[in-house]
Amino acid sequence: MQTGLLHLHNLLRWIILILLLLSIFKSYVGSTSKKAFDPADKKIWLFTLIASHITLLLGLYQWFFGRYGLFTYVKPEGVSMMKDPYLRFFQMEHPVSMILAVLFVTLGYGMAKKNIDDQAKYKKALRYFILALVLILVAVPWPFRGLVARPLFPGM
Numbered sequence: 001m002q003t004g005l006l007h008l009h010n011l012l013r014w015i016i017l018i019l020l021l022l023s024i025f026k027s028y029v030g031s032t033s034k035k036a037f038d039p040a041d042k043k044i045w046l047f048t049l050i051a052s053h054i055t056l057l058l059g060l061y062q063w064f065f066g067r068y069g070l071f072t073y074v075k076p077e078g079v080s081m082m083k084d085p086y087l088r089f090f091q092m093e094h095p096v097s098m099i100l101a102v103l104f105v106t107l108g109y110g111m112a113k114k115n116i117d118d119q120a121k122y123k124k125a126l127r128y129f130i131l132a133l134v135l136i137l138v139a140v141p142w143p144f145r146g147l148v149a150r151p152l153f154p155g156m
């Protein structure tokens with residue numbers, strides 16, 4: 001089960017990235033044209049929110065109970081999390097950055113429900129989605145990340 005959940009966590013990254021890029025595109029178009037807020041855009045933002053929240057739940061499971069889980073991983077004698085770049089990445093840098101990214105996606109989606117001018121909705125959502133994208137791109141363990149590298153697709 002542990003491996004299956006990690007594979008799902010890995011795969012969902014692509015769904016989030018595609019939906020987030022689409023959300024950014026939609027909010028950019030909305031903020032540069034003078035069009036009224038389109039409920040279809042809210043739907044795409046909602047799918048982005050759902051995908052990121054599912055990934056968050058799977059991530060929280062990995063964080064607490066996974067192979068390197070805070071409650072399950074037994075550190076070898078003398079190893080400290082902050083001094084070990086691998087542990088620091090998976091036990092702190094990745095989870096904290098991604099929680100922030102999911103928070104930004106949530107704030108971006110929240111703009112759809114805010115009682116403000118349509119152009120302001122698009123502009124503010126665009127900012128939040130871009131912040132989320134940057135954090136995700138920086139905190140994913142891409143195959144070129146050396147020590148913390150992980151495959152692009154599960155089981156590769």
Ligand code: HEM
Binds near residue numbers: 006012060
């Ligand atoms: C947008 C959100 C996220 C994305 C795109 C993402 C992406 C990834 C990817 C690609 C991996 C490597 C998977 C593999 O080895 O096959 C990973 C591992 C991991 N993620 Fe995330 N993650 C996200 C959010 C989170 C969050 C919020 C947490 C914790 C609260 C988290 C905790 C972890 C942990 C602990 C691992 C390592 C698990 C292990 O190797 O056993 N992730 N993540």
